[in-house]
Amino acid sequence: MEQEKVIQIKDLKVYYKKNNSYLRGKNRHMVIKGISLDVYEGEILGIAGESGCGKSTLAKAIVGMNKEIDGEIIQKYSDAQMVFQDPYSSLNPKKKIGWLLKEPLKVDRYKKWTSEEMEQRAKEIMQAIGLPLELLDRYPSQLSGGQRQRVSIGVALMRSPKVLIADEPVSALDVTIQAQILELLRTLHKEMGITILFISHDLRVIYQLCDHVAVMNGGIIKEYGVPKEIYRRPKSEYTMELLKAAGIR
Numbered sequence: 740m741e742q743e744k745v746i747q748i749k750d751l752k753v754y755y756k757k758n759n760s761y762l763r764g765k766n767r768h769m770v771i772k773g774i775s776l777d778v779y780e781g782e783i784l785g786i787a788g789e790s791g792c793g794k795s796t797l798a799k800a801i802v803g804m805n806k807e808i809d810g811e812i813i814q815k816y817s818d819a820q821m822v823f824q825d826p827y828s829s830l831n832p833k834k835k836i837g838w839l840l841k842e843p844l845k846v847d848r849y850k851k852w853t854s855e856e857m858e859q860r861a862k863e864i865m866q867a868i869g870l871p872l873e874l875l876d877r878y879p880s881q882l883s884g885g886q887r888q889r890v891s892i893g894v895a896l897m898r899s900p901k902v903l904i905a906d907e908p909v910s911a912l913d914v915t916i917q918a919q920i921l922e923l924l925r926t927l928h929k930e931m932g933i934t935i936l937f938i939s940h941d942l943r944v945i946y947q948l949c950d951h952v953a954v955m956n957g958g959i960i961k962e963y964g965v966p967k968e969i970y971r972r973p974k975s976e977y978t979m980e981l982l983k984a985a986g987i988r
């Protein structure tokens with residue numbers, strides 16, 4: 740059976756404004772320089788590449804946070820949710836965990852949630868992300884880094900999205916906590932059938948987790964395929980260098 744595509748990216752270009760230019764038309768630079776990529780239903784797609792290559796820019800374009808784009812992004816569902824790299828800054832420090840989890844339900848365009856339903860959903864998600872219910876009453880500063888990243892994932896899952904974009908969700912965490920969060924993503928993927936875009940500069944993690952990987956460099960995709968095959972026989976010089984740097988080859 741042909742697998743369905745949940746996202747089709749066609750010749751995408753993303754621009755950022757240069758703030759110190761007075762010349763109209765020349766006051767922007769291209770960061771994503773023509774990317775075409777398909778994301779298949781139910782897969783975990785890894786996006787790899789060194790710092791500054793445009794991974795976050797690509798992710799933000801998919802969720803509509805980057806407005807200056809050319810090309811096309813066709814989405815089967817329009818509910819992609821993003822988990823950000825830094826669990827410290829992505830959660831409002833003035834709000835309790837329970838409030839943070841319920842927030843996406845209050846702005847749900849498709850359903851009016853009663854407070855009992857919101858409470859119920861928050862509890863369900865706490866269980867899914869492996870946190871005890873008493874944390875609902877705490878502030879983000881009263882949680883560990885790993886717990887906070889679980890909450891960030893929980894917030895993204897509250898409205899049951901079909902697509903989750905995780906932008907370096909473990910790179911701010913220490914190694915044992917990283918492993919736990921990766922295990923959580925794997926479980927959620929299995930149990931909810933959610934499609935995941937997993938952004939990471941860590942090729943080892945991508946190897947363990949992902950069905951496909953796109954290796955980016957300088958705003959384009961250098962190589963795409965099944966991690967095992969790419970790691971065994973990289974086609975591009977650049978991928979080879981990344982593998983060497985990661986100690987894989």
Ligand SMILES: Nc1ncnc2c1ncn2[C@@H]1O[C@H](COP(=O)(O)OP(=O)(O)OP(=O)(O)O)[C@@H](O)[C@H]1O
Nearest residue numbers: 755756770788789790791792793794795796797940
């Ligand atoms: N808001 C912005 N305005 C202007 N330039 C930006 C902006 N955000 C990112 N850039 C530039 O775009 C390029 C790609 O940035 P991006 O954040 O997408 O990289 P990345 O691959 O996610 O890197 P990292 O691994 O460090 O997170 C970089 O050169 C960066 O300096």
Ligand SMILES: [Mg+2]
Nearest residue numbers: 794795796906
């Ligand atoms: Mg980034």
